Amino acid sequence: MKYGLIAALVALPLRALTSTAFAAPTAYPLTIDNCGSNVVIEKAPQKAVGLGQNSTEILLMLGLADRMAGSAIWVSPVLPELAADNQQVHRIANSTPNFEAVVARDPDFIAAQFLTSVGPQGRVGTRQQFADLGVPSYVSPTDCAVTDNAVSDGSRKKMFSMDLLYQEIGELSRIFDVADRGEKLIANIKAREAAVRARVADKAKDVSLVYWFSSPEVAGDAWMAGKNGASGYITQVLGAKNIVSSEQEWPLVGWEAIAAENPTVIVIGTMDRRNQGADDPAVKKQFLTTDPVVSKLDAVEKGHIVEMDAQAMNPTVRTITGLETVAASLESFGLLK
Known part of the structure; x- marks a missing residue:
């Protein structure tokens, strides 16, 4: 990194x-x-x-x-x-x-x-x-x-x-x-925040993201980060767009709606918790790559999937690490202009 x-x-x-x-x-x-x-x-x-x-x-x-x-x-x-x-x-x-x-x-x-x-x-x-x-x-x-x-x-x-x-x-x-x-x-x-801003701020204007925390059921509606939470802050610093426009912290969003927006990058939350269907990041990745609709998204076909600590998706001391993780990933994908 x-x-x-x-x-x-x-x-x-x-x-x-x-x-x-x-x-x-x-x-x-x-x-x-x-x-x-x-x-x-x-x-x-x-x-x-x-x-x-x-x-x-x-x-x-x-x-x-x-x-x-x-x-x-x-x-x-x-x-x-x-x-x-x-x-x-x-x-x-x-x-x-x-x-x-x-x-x-x-x-x-x-x-x-x-x-x-x-x-x-x-x-x-x-x-x-x-x-x-x-x-x-x-x-x-x-x-x-x-x-x-x-x-x-x-x-x-x-x-x-x-x-x-x-x-x-x-x-x-x-x-x-x-x-x-x-x-x-x-x-x-x-x-740390100043270092990221100096390097990548506003260089992702053509990038759209979605942040997947988890889901009650793997193929069902997913808890995606709303526009104003910690993930929204990360997106704002990068100058990118969160495809979820809800003010809810974690709205349940259908994959049909996500597919319609076709995000450039999908960020998936990693965690040790295992009480929801899609808590495991390996389960998330398997769904993304095998579902007949979701697997055709640009982010999936191009491998623009970022694993990020789920705690960083909430307002925490780990959010700064989340910012660093997403910024470095977008840079490695060649998406920063």
């Missing part, structure tokens, strides 16, 4: 990157406006639980493994550079745990990737339930920007901005009184 050096620098553990970053210590109690609720943090958490892979990985990137009581809701393996620290953190569940399983870890803070985990109809529990036990909860600002997402993926009215991710990193680092680490992590992600 063209961006390996930059990625390698960012992959260094945060404790190795913080020697030159200084920030004022957090003054407690700290109050943060989070998803329309005031979250009050009386002191730096010592037994945090991450609900959602991205929330957990941010905490690990901030060097907080020793201040975590558990994690849950995983889609892919932990980032390799975080594997050792992740081994120190109790895995409550790979999927969605129940309220009792989380409370059994005696947490003093909950970091949730999605409102569906802790919202009014939270699949794990509600924010009020945790608050009643004296446990503050924090929801990723990337999900706060989505509407109608209490029980589903919802819709995003405005294009996702990395500023929402930077807000999340900054706020979590202040909550844990490690703001210097947050600033350094943000600076490194920004540097």
Whole structure:
């Protein structure tokens, strides 16, 4: 990959990157406006639980493994550079745990990737339930920007901005009184984004893409990325076009509609999860190359299929890697003009 050096620098553990970053210590109690609720943090958490892979990985990137009581809701393996620290953190569940399983870890803070985990109809529990036990909860600002997402993926009215991710990193680092680490992590992600923009921004004006996360059934309607999510951001940076125009985060789209648009490139999500029909990327590729209609698409016939970490298709710390992956692939396909 063209961006390996930059990625390698960012992959260094945060404790190795913080020697030159200084920030004022957090003054407690700290109050943060989070998803329309005031979250009050009386002191730096010592037994945090991450609900959602991205929330957990941010905490690990901030060097907080020793201040975590558990994690849950995983889609892919932990980032390799975080594997050792992740081994120190109790895995409550790979999927969605129940309220009792989380409370059994005696947490003093909950970091949730999605409102569906802790919202009014939270699949794990509600924010009020945790608050009643004296446990503050924090929801990723990337999900706060989505509407109608209490029980589903919802819709995003405005294009996702990395500023929402930077807000999340900054706020979590202040909550844990490690703001210097947050600033350094943000600076490194920004540097990676700037490097991609300088190299390939707006060079894919003739390219159309579709991002396939998964499907309930392999040959049935597929969950494709809507126009304003993390995949939309990637497409916007490249100056390309997402053939899906829906504001829904993950609309179900029929293959007839996709075939009618005949995208230049098909991006397929890779993951370890196996609870939906098309979670396995090998299954996706087999369908693309054997279905009598889909196999005739230009992207399939020309081999313009990109495998990308499914987590990068959601607004996460992996989205920057997704941008690098798609940019490098388009370059290798000779599609950047």
